[in-house]
Amino acid sequence: MRTVFKTSYDADINMFQHGYQFGWYALLLIIALVLPFYLGSFWLGEMTSLLIWSIACMGLMILVGQTGQASLGHAAFLAIGAYANVLLQQRLGLPFLISFPLAGVIAGICGALIALPMARLHGIYLAIGTLAVTILVDDFIVIAAPLTNGVQGLFAPAIEIFGLTIDRYRTPMHFYYLALAVTLLVVFFYRNLLRSPLGRAFAAIRDSEISAQAMGVNIARTKAISFGISAGITGLGGALLGHYAGIFNNETFNIIISIQLLLAIVIGGLGSIHGAFFGAAVIAMLPQSIAIARDNLNWLSGSRAFSVPGMETAMFGLILVVFMLFEPRGIYGRWLKIRTYFELFPFYRKDMFRRQKSYLKTERMR
Amino acid sequence: MDVLQLLVSGLANGCVYGLIAMGFVLIYKATEGVNFAQGDFMMLGAFICVGLTNPQFMGLPFWVSVPVTIAAMGMFGYALDLVVIRRMFGQSQIALVILTIALGFVLRFIAGAIWGHEPISLASPIAGRDVRFGGLVLGLDEVFVIFVTILLTVVLWLYFNRTKLGVAMQASSQNQLAAYYMGIPVKRVHSLIWALSGMTAAVAGILFASKGSIDPSVGLLGIKAFAAAVIGGFGSLPGALLGGIIIGVIEPFAGRYMPSGYAQIMPYLLLFLILVFRPHGILAQVHAKKV
Numbered sequence: 001m002r003t004v005f006k007t008s009y010d011a012d013i014n015m016f017q018h019g020y021q022f023g024w025y026a027l028l029l030i031i032a033l034v035l036p037f038y039l040g041s042f043w044l045g046e047m048t049s050l051l052i053w054s055i056a057c058m059g060l061m062i063l064v065g066q067t068g069q070a071s072l073g074h075a076a077f078l079a080i081g082a083y084a085n086v087l088l089q090q091r092l093g094l095p096f097l098i099s100f101p102l103a104g105v106i107a108g109i110c111g112a113l114i115a116l117p118m119a120r121l122h123g124i125y126l127a128i129g130t131l132a133v134t135i136l137v138d139d140f141i142v143i144a145a146p147l148t149n150g151v152q153g154l155f156a157p158a159i160e161i162f163g164l165t166i167d168r169y170r171t172p173m174h175f176y177y178l179a180l181a182v183t184l185l186v187v188f189f190y191r192n193l194l195r196s197p198l199g200r201a202f203a204a205i206r207d208s209e210i211s212a213q214a215m216g217v218n219i220a221r222t223k224a225i226s227f228g229i230s231a232g233i234t235g236l237g238g239a240l241l242g243h244y245a246g247i248f249n250n251e252t253f254n255i256i257i258s259i260q261l262l263l264a265i266v267i268g269g270l271g272s273i274h275g276a277f278f279g280a281a282v283i284a285m286l287p288q289s290i291a292i293a294r295d296n297l298n299w300l301s302g303s304r305a306f307s308v309p310g311m312e313t314a315m316f317g318l319i320l321v322v323f324m325l326f327e328p329r330g331i332y333g334r335w336l337k338i339r340t341y342f343e344l345f346p347f348y349r350k351d352m353f354r355r356q357k358s359y360l361k362t363e364r365m366r
Numbered sequence: 367m368d369v370l371q372l373l374v375s376g377l378a379n380g381c382v383y384g385l386i387a388m389g390f391v392l393i394y395k396a397t398e399g400v401n402f403a404q405g406d407f408m409m410l411g412a413f414i415c416v417g418l419t420n421p422q423f424m425g426l427p428f429w430v431s432v433p434v435t436i437a438a439m440g441m442f443g444y445a446l447d448l449v450v451i452r453r454m455f456g457q458s459q460i461a462l463v464i465l466t467i468a469l470g471f472v473l474r475f476i477a478g479a480i481w482g483h484e485p486i487s488l489a490s491p492i493a494g495r496d497v498r499f500g501g502l503v504l505g506l507d508e509v510f511v512i513f514v515t516i517l518l519t520v521v522l523w524l525y526f527n528r529t530k531l532g533v534a535m536q537a538s539s540q541n542q543l544a545a546y547y548m549g550i551p552v553k554r555v556h557s558l559i560w561a562l563s564g565m566t567a568a569v570a571g572i573l574f575a576s577k578g579s580i581d582p583s584v585g586l587l588g589i590k591a592f593a594a595a596v597i598g599g600f601g602s603l604p605g606a607l608l609g610g611i612i613i614g615v616i617e618p619f620a621g622r623y624m625p626s627g628y629a630q631i632m633p634y635l636l637l638f639l640i641l642v643f644r645p646h647g648i649l650a651q652v653h654a655k656k657v
Binding site: 070117118121123124125127128129131132133135136139140142143255259262263266311313314316317318320321324325328359 | 400450453454456457459460461463464465467468469470471472474475476541542543546589592593596600627628630631634635637638641642645
């Protein structure tokens with residue numbers, strides 16, 4: 001087991017706890033950088049989709065994992081980001097480098113505005129309120145057809161940065177690097193957010209609103225900021241998703257996507273950046289893996305017994321049920337347990353990660 | 367006359383929403399949990415009844431298959447709590463929300479695999495007949511739906527406020543630990559309420575399937591019913607019915623008198639406004655604690 005001796009106050013909030021950790025992440029970055037040279041265009045596209053989903057998951061993770069506010073409405077912010085990005089390019093002729101950050105800002109402002117009246121709600125009511133927002137945005141896109149082109153959808157143009165063309169199909173490698181760059185920026189921002197007073201205020205609200213208030217955290221404002229940042233990052237993910245999908249309409253960002261995003265970060269592991277990536281891997285890879293596994297099983301058994309429609313979502317649901325029952329801390333939580341087991345090798349005890357049981361009380365009595 | 371007919375069909379729709387919403391409220395009232403799969407419970411109940419009644423499946427008489435369906439859904443609810451939900455005891459509400467959303471996916475798949483994805487309607491004796499009140503022609507199914515819903519609301523309300531088990535259910539939600547101290551078997555009470563909620567969902571499903579057709583994705587109606595429960599005041603049985611009726615009545619009128627596209631927004635717009643201005647619903651159940 002490695003013991004980190006803290007010789008300065010900064011050791012608690014340093015970006016990396018020790019040199020080895022830095023080394024591992026540097027290795028991961030190098031692998032991510034050289035990956036396109038070893039992958040075919042299909043798997044490169046899958047990796048790009050993973051990166052884009054992980055941006056969206058990180059956005060939601062800031063709200064759910066760090067601030068502890070459940071949202072079933074993040075597909076709305078994906079949609080706002082995607083539509084804002086493409087409309088700014090088409091209607092105002094802005095270049096991608098300007099429209100992309102602006103899309104994030106617009107989604108963020110929308111998120112903060114929606115959060116203001118909802119800051120009084122908590123728990124289940126917040127989830128319902130955000131659910132209503134998703135459905136409203138979905139229908140609003142159809143109603144505002146002159147602007148958004150309704151159900152026909154919008155066509156995302158190829159991106160031009162300094163004469164470099166970035167297109168999902170013609171130059172998949174460029175698109176991958178674009179997604180990677182945005183992902184790295186978001187991770188950098190997220191990690192620094194956690195080290196800042198604002199990030200600690202988020203954690204305080206998550207752990208106990210009452211004690212956060214007692215420590216001088218302005219609950220309503222901090223929740224609104226958290227909503228704004230979360231929606232902004234999700235909006236960036238949405239803008240990239242729009243370019244990735246090429247053509248999108250209101251159906252691309254329906255209520256199921258909202259639910260899937262929330263489910264993904266729960267499977268990944270709430271409250272960690274790793275969890276966002278694991279969750280994104282589940283969203284991006286699971287349908288393909290199930291399809292491939294099904295084809296193999298069909299081929300092996302020589303029948304079509306495994307081609308049942310709706311299999312993907314059912315498997316997704318089943319995996320989620322298993323996770324909720326047996327590993328509520330998600331994939332990252334399981335990894336932490338395995339790592340701790342080996343770090344402490346003979347001394348790991350079964351109850352080290354046990355949650356404290358609690359008894360619920362009604363929220364209808366105050 | 368036209369307005370009256372719209373009103374009655376809205377009321378009948380609203381009653382189905384209200385019944386699903388009541389399933390939400392039952393579970394919330396007794397366990398503080400929210401069952402997002404309630405719409406899928408309704409769908410499953412409807413499909414079980416279709417499977418028992420319709421000639422292309424088992425072809426039992428309607429009045430035999432209805433009690434069998436209700437009993438089966440009751441047992442399903444009890445078993446689900448026993449096997450799955452009980453393991454989540456003492457965890458946060460959101461964990462249960464996520465679990466039940468996932469269960470909904472699974473139920474939808476199972477129903478699709480057994481009964482197919484084509485819309486089916488229930489071969490029920492109340493479908494397609496008319497009742498005449500003066501010049502007013504109403505579908506027998508609609509009148510029946512309204513009647514059954516009101517009856518069920520009254521029975522459930524009396525049950526919760528007048529019987530020993532009903533009061534025990536309320537107690538186990540108000541404070542689980544104190545309920546244990548009073549000798550209430552909290553976990554078994556939770557299983558019973560899941561059974562009751564499954565039975566309510568079965569009634570909703572049977573009524574819904576005799577009014578129109580069902581397919582596995584009809585469970586998404588649960589979201590609308592959920593909005594109804596919140597509008598009426600989450601935790602109140604009459605509130606759930608009231609919210610359901612409000613949504614059910616608003617929809618046909620908005621569809622008639624407003625530009626297209628707005629009709630489906632209205633329930634959620636109303637939900638949003640209620641959450642902002644009166645977060646605990648019309649018949650709010652939030653009381654100040656007496657010390």
